Amino acid sequence: MLEMISLASGYGNFTVPAAASEAAVRIIGAGPLPVSEAAGLPALREALAQRYTRPVAANQVVVTPGAKSALFALFKTLLRPDEEVLLPLPNWFGFEGLIERAGGQVRHLPLSPADDYALTPTTLAAAITPNTRILLLSNPNNPTGRVYSRREMEALLEVTRRFPELYVVSDEIYHLITFGAKPVPSLLDFEDPHQRHVVVNGFSKSLALIGWGVGYLVAPPAVAGACAAWQFATSVAVPAPNQHAALAATQGAAAIANKLLTQLQPTRELLLAELAHLPQVPPVRPEGTYYAFPDFRAYLNSNLPAAEAAAELVTSFQEAGVQVVDGSSCGAPGFVRLSYAVPENALREAMARIAQVLQKRQAAVA
DSSP: OOOOEESOOSSOOOOOOHHHHHHHHHHHHTSSOOOOOTTOOHHHHHHHHTTSSSOOOGGGEEEESSHHHHHHHHHHHHOOTTOEEEEEESOOTTHHHHHHHTTOEEEEEEOOGGGTSOOOHHHHHHHOOTTEEEEEEESSOTTTOOOOOHHHHHHHHHHHTTOTTOEEEEEOTTTTOBOSSSOOOOGGGSOOTTSOEEEEEESSSSSOOTTSOOEEEEOOHHHHHHHHHHHHHHSOOOOHHHHHHHHHHHHTHHHHHHHHHHHHHHHHHHHHHHHHTSTTOOOOOOSBSSEEOOBOGGGSOTTSOHHHHHHHHHHHHHHTTEEOEEGGGGTOTTBEEEEOOSOHHHHHHHHHHHHHHHHHHHHHHO
16 A cells, blocks of 8 residues: 655644754743733744834734634634625635634635736726725745735735725745745835734744744734734633744744755755646746645546546545645645645655656546
8 A cells, every 4th residue: 555645734844943942941941831921922022023124013913822823813803794805816725714714704816827826906906895804915825836026015005005994914924935036025014004914924834833833913003902802812822932932933033944945945846847747737936835836727527527626636646645735725726736845755756656647647538
């Protein structure tokens, strides 16, 4: 029986940074653990506030038990009954459940791979309605790896500023995993005249604290205060050892991220090279994240509906011993999300299996 290889996980094969684990051990060994206020340790909130180019105060930062908790607190705070969140697609499959459980409605804004998932000001302006409460962006995008440049972001924000009640929420959890020539711009780098910009981030992707359960949000003070109150009422503060680990990771962020990029570079090039050899698969070269999102629509069963055909293709990969993320869950049936944050030998074997599946399907059609 084939050993299963997963290219589906959202977590990388990263080692916990030594400074982070040592900081956690120090606080554990120092005596009874301190209990943090609900919004997080002041030193961590201050360090996170200092990350941004425009002024951010520590009282705008709320440390949460992971980025999902930050998103849910935001949606519960910002959404009124039946209001909409405008979600460009493809996007992370977890957003919809969080929005719906918070009482909101999701409205999709499909983007096209033909123009590299460009979101133009004209398209955005046409999609906003009186019922749109939040525009939800992810930069870099999961699953596509698309990075929206500073110029693109400024053009989009010129549109959102016309709607003073509209919040823009940017999920920036992969912000340091980028292979582009310029850093990924943060939403907080731009003017926010209506106090409507909110960023969500965390430590499990760009800073290798996998399993430590530390996320955070940065929001206007009133929103941050409401989210902290929500957390106080429904949960607990992130444990002190985890926050001290996050503080050490924040202080060493550049070095940690550079180490991850160095680790990822060989498997990134391997995956992209293997995809380039597959017939009928358009070229991809994602700028950010540790995923590729190739288009396998040429291999779908044309006699089935798109989502059903995509599920059948993904099942064929599973039967060959490779787990992938079905692009249907991200709003793009026929695409699959593949992680290259895996050991090189496992990735090489997984891609060989995928190539064999596609070859057999191509032969069956011929």
